[in-house]
Amino acid sequence: MSLSMATPAFLIERNLDRCIHCQVCVRQCANEAHGYDHEEQRVYSDDMRCVNCHRCVVLCPTRALSVRQFPLEFRANANWTAEVIHNIYLQAATGGILLTGMGNDRPYPIYWDHMLINASQVTNPSIDPLREPMELKTFLGRKPEKIVIENGRLKEALPPQLELELPVMFSAMSFGSISLNAMKSLALAAEAEGTYYNTGEGGLHKDLYPLGHRTIVQVASGRFGVHPDYLAAGAAIEIKIGQGAKPGIGGHLPGEKVGREVSETRMIPEGTDALSPAPHHDIYSIEDLRQLIYSLKEATNYSKPVSVKIAAVHNVAAIASGIARAGADIIAIDGYRGGTGATPLRTRDHVGIPIEFALAAVDSRLRDEGIRNQVSLVVAGSIRHSADIVKAVALGADAVYIGSAALIALGCHMCQKCYTGKCNWGIATQDPNLTKRLNPEIGAKRAANLLKAWKHEIKEMLGGMGINALESLRGNRLMLRGIGLTDRELNILGIKAAGE
Amino acid sequence: MRVTAREEYCAGCRLCEVYCAVSHSPYPADPVKAFRKSPHPPISRVLVEEQRPVSFALQCRHCTEAICVKACITGAMYRDPVTGAVRNQEERCVGCWTCILVCPFGAIRRDEQGKKVAAKCDLCAGAVEPACVKHCPNGALVVEGKGGGLKCM
């Protein structure tokens, strides 16, 4: 096919009054959207290649660059949008599945934004978190039905727990989907702020073993890098069943991303595709999950909590109940806005349910069944800021996982091109030219700063509610009111409408 | 004191070169003017070496026993006894390139745009932080050893 229907998505604007032709943009664009014409001695741009990652814009020393939507339009059509048309062109040309990165970007309602948080006035006092104690410490893990004290001692020790200084963890992102430097950034930030990061299914790089106590090691369907040392190294083990950005499907890490380090960490040969099957081939039913949970507990002598991560799907409440009963100590639920390095576009945008509903349904179901205390609930899938966290905890979450927000802290500009492996910010790439753009010391600082800032904000909001310990917010849906929601939605969320 | 590159974090953007040039130009605060107003683009004293994927900036190590100082035929090259910085008095320099011949780091550049002089890092004399360090977007350049430089020979 010689005729390509492709047209640029973005327009690079260069202010020639300011451009000094220093070529920083040329050097920084892995997509080669900028070039240098040696004959003319000037830089030029190729809009076609631009993915709008802003790397050139941010680094341009003279602020000569800007990027905007390419102004080419089709005849106005609310149904056949430009995006739909372009995707058909692409599929007609390639016969391939459309890929994308990061989370669902469709304009579905964001229920977080339809919930409002309470504050104290007059009748009960608000608290000033700057002066008074404010506790965010959170323990994740199975809690026994009751404790027995004999001779002043616990008869049975508390089952293994994860201890968090704030109810936020970095969600599973594998070494392979993200760079080692991104991984290190998160690990160091987790260490600094007293929380955890998650290996995803990419194995644990040797450099990160010293931070094993801040690591949740994942066991996913590809079992990459899973071996006894790996299991022993982590603070907890997470069985990944599903992921919000691609519920029900597996993942393919293309061979070109499996370089030496990824190969060593995943324990597969260099250059091979790392194929993660859609299911675990040893789990086709809930009792198989129990079998896997206990095989992991057995292999680690019952010393670590085992988490099970699933995507938020229609019958998530029933599934969560089953997971709790299968022996999981933590259930992580990833909503349909959850991010990823690569996912089929249609799956990302059309499969799953919002985390807000999933959380409300699961928490309610587990409470109905009297087993909420047996298991900790972690939610994920586009937690964007501290207010989302406060709302999540009020709906019933013990903690949240953040992925996209953490990556944005590291510099991600949401171009959604992670799957190309050309992340200009050195995050979602294994290209050594690009990975070194993320200095993990800086990354760790930024990620830790984000957690610090959110910690302060959560405390402020808690103080406003007159609460000085996070556990008093957990499941306290009285602290939420809905706005612009139908009765049915309010019912599912288990909250009253604003004004009620 | 010297600026050291951490090559594992050098993004190869060469902003260090751009800002070094700017800060040694007549318009140290204005990159646009620095480049557009001078008859020649200012010369950077930082040199980014690159052979993908490796890249790093390299500038004068400010050796304590600086061979360039010893070898300088005019006495233009000297080590500031207070700051320890090795500097070139460009008005005394004749551009004989003996320093180029002896500097084991290859950290001295030939500036042939006007009067030939050896151009080298002066640690942005007087600045709190050299321009290259200040503008490195990734912390790949760090100021090290307030006390002295390397013994190069």
Add this chain to the structure above:
Amino acid sequence: MVGNDGWARPWELQGNHRREGSKRIPSGCAIAGMINRKGRTMSGVDAIQSIALMHDRSNGLGGGFAAYGIYPEFPEHYAFHLFFDDHKAREQTESFLNQHFNIELGGPIPTRKVVGISGAPLIWRYFAKPKLEQLRVAEMKEDDFVVNMVMFINERLDGAYVFSSGKNMGAFKGVGYPEDIGEFYRLDEYRGYIWTAHGRFPTNTPGWWGGAHPFTLLDLSVVHNGEISSYGANRRFLEMFGYRCTLQTDTEVMTYIFDLLLRRQGLPLETAVKAVAAPFWSTIARMPQAQREVLTAIRTVYSSLLVNGPFSIVLGSSQGIMALNDRVKLRPLVAATKGDLLYVASEESAIREICPKPERVWSPRGGEPVIGMLEDAMPKAVPAPPVTVCHL
């Protein structure tokens, strides 16, 4: 429901989780089955031991058994096993039964107290035959009539649930680990030539005994392991034939599928199996023409009865048992024989627990049924014409 803070908690009002049927409940499980093909009876102890070995496959929220040949003194009576929430429900049901059946004998099913079993409903059984005049009024065959009655009770009579309705057989089930359920029902005191057993791992706790396996309809019983992804398609197809999937469980649907195909449409078991666990089109394409046409017909006519997703089942009937996997064998199933005995179970060890030295042990392929029929079993009855189930 109102909280002590004085306002309604809507999430507690949305549905009655105490009883299955308001929500679809996927579950995983352990299954076991055994038959003496000569019709010689075995004590329930074996079935209990076998399923008990697979304790970790269930989670204490359901266990049950089906036993055939246990009521030799009432071979021609329908043995109704019922759960009642209370005596009011029992009285109401009994009056309904008396209206339509001649009850030969009725009373509580004997149980014993077992640690770990609590919250049992009233559990009664009745040996009964339909009243002939009622059959005439309904213009129905006897089995259809019984099915209708059972469905009526289960759907309309509050607090009553028929969980077994076959002749000379019975289901025994409840909430608890299967070995405890067996103990509770005193199954050591029963003898049958077929036993099937089930340990349940539901993904929530209905706390309701009717939801346990086996699910039965007349003498058909199903114990099941897995989750059917095609549930919605299967169910809506069955509903066209008058089935009411009130429990919303996979087992219920599975039972109705076989009831429809075997009893009401009179298909041979092998054909029914091909509808449920259909061969792949690529496999069909390689078959000889005649066979290809048959399979093509089965797959197209009964496309909505293809059971998709992982499952293994043991189907029990008075004539024998059939164990079946989904067509790609995503659930475990092992079979073994020794003499006249055929055993099937989710794990080999469950068989070896009661038959340490089987003559043959094998693992059936996906979609390949393991069938054990009584030696003197008659070929399946002549197909009955489809009937309209009257809507009660």
Add this chain to the structure above:
Amino acid sequence: MVTIDSRGIYYRDLNRMIKQAINDGAGEVVLKNVNGQRYIGDGLRGSQRIVIEGTPGNDLAAYMDGLEILVKGNAQDGVANTMNDGTVVIYGDAGDTMGYAMRGGQVYVRGHAGCRVAIHMKEYQDKVPLMVIGGRAGDFLGEYMAGGILVVLGLGLQPGEDIVGDFCGTGMHGGVMYIRGQVADYQLGREVKLVSLDEGDYQRLHAIVQRFAGYFRLNTSRIMAEPFHKLIPYNKRPYGDLYAKA
């Protein structure tokens, strides 16, 4: 050597006893009357030997790293799940999903194996997992297989019985299978092809079969007398073209 009568012992207690015995220095642990106990050998590291008399439960030798386990009987599902190293010898049959994600070590099965065996078996550096199945294997053998050596010998097949099931090698992208006998094209996944063995293959195979035969007192040359076929993936990037590239 420590002997444990496992009859009626819950798996968790049995495994604790095994670990205790090994910690106490036992070089060999003999388990008598095993029936259905799960997770034996899971996550253990060392060079000890566990002899199992009976039918061990699921996930035998999962994550194991080095031990030798002999099963004097049939094994159930999930043998050598994600095993890192070590040897499992099964004198009877094995169940489904054996060797899932197995990365190293060796498994020898005298009898047949179930479905989905050696799924995602993979190799890494010096670790090249080896699995030898004496009889036949079920459907989806070597699905997603990414490395290692899988040998199916087809000993004791009934006339007309297939040595492997359908969808053999689906998604396979590494490693090699040696199959003693015929495999019809329709049984193969789209990502694999049958090729002839070369001299190197036969030498390699001979050594493997010799080890296998050694465990079960069989005659190597008689096994080697039948022709083998070699199954290899077309490439290590089976799904490289699945996606639309702009």
Add this chain to the structure above:
Amino acid sequence: MYVIIGNSAAAVGAVEAIRRVDDRGPITLIAAEPYHTYSRPLISYYLAGKVTEEQMAYRPRDFYIQNGVKTLLGRKAEAVDTRARRVVLADGEGVAYQKLLIATGGRPFVPPVQGLDKAGVFTFTTMDDVKAMAKEATPGARAVVIGAGLIGLKAAEALIRKGLQVTVVELANRVLSAILDQEGAAIVQAHLEKQGICFLLNNTVTQVTGEERIKGVLLQDGQELACDLLVVAIGVVPNTAVATGTGIRVNRGILVDDTLCTSEADIYAAGDVSEGYDMVHGTWRVLPLLPNAYRQGEVAGLNMAGQVAKFAGGFAMNAIGLFGLPILTAGLAWPEGEGYRVLVRADEERQNYRKVVLKDDRVVGFILINQVDRAGILTSLIAAKTDVCGFEEGLLEPGFGYVHIPVELRHQRLLQGVGTGW
């Protein structure tokens, strides 16, 4: 009491070294020339008018004052009385020393050619030389330079710039024969010819004609050239006169050990007057280069002041620019004998020439013409005797740099120093 004879790089090196260790001990510096220390290589710049006399100062005017050095300038040291431990000046005065440094440098080698005593004949090594020549170097005049070495060519360049017609007569078959090979020399020669210099190679002056004043020269091949100005620039030899009659052992230059001490205790020699260790050749020989002179002076100074310092050796190295064409060389650039490997990349059209000589996987010499940037890295590889196995191919890259050097070595050098042990 330190006494230094000489006032060039070695002397300055010694002063600076002594003062690092001993800020009090009296230093006396004796020099035959009456000038403040100046940079000898700059005399051609001076001739060309690129620098003023003022700018030729090798150190600031107050250097000796600041360093507490008593200078006896324009006073020639005639002899050393080692027994009495004093230096005898030409005017008879004696200067007592406890530690003495002889840093008298070299003197121009003047061949035995008839007529060199005529006016208009110059050598080209001192301030006086250049001042005298500058007066006579008028535009349009015809100059002949004997010797196409460093000094000769720099003189020729300066004379061209002053508008003279210049002919260079060279006995060897190429220009810069001491530092360049045939190919490199050809590039340089072509470049210089383009600027108007005439070359007569394989030839030399046998006689100077004229009366009082030079009129021309007779060449070996019989040719006669009319000329107004003759520059004798054949080379320099160690100026060892002061050691004559002492026990100080002298070969071509004064012999020293690695502390720069002569055969006489407390008497040191440094710079062009001495024979230093050539680490490339592995022999002791005169290394007439400014960087060496300074470093030797420095080592001598340290030892004189009581420190133990050693001169690990040096080797030939030269930086020269001719009409904008830079030429940087070091070590052995045209090896003879077994065991050498020569890497060359040449582009005559662009005047680019890069040649690296290896022996036993070590760089022992190089020639860089035109693209000379970062030559010091190569120099340091010679000095450090670095095994270049694994990055040899990079050596010929015009942009050869640390990026071509294996990461461990690179980091070691950049973070810990080069450690050549010069």
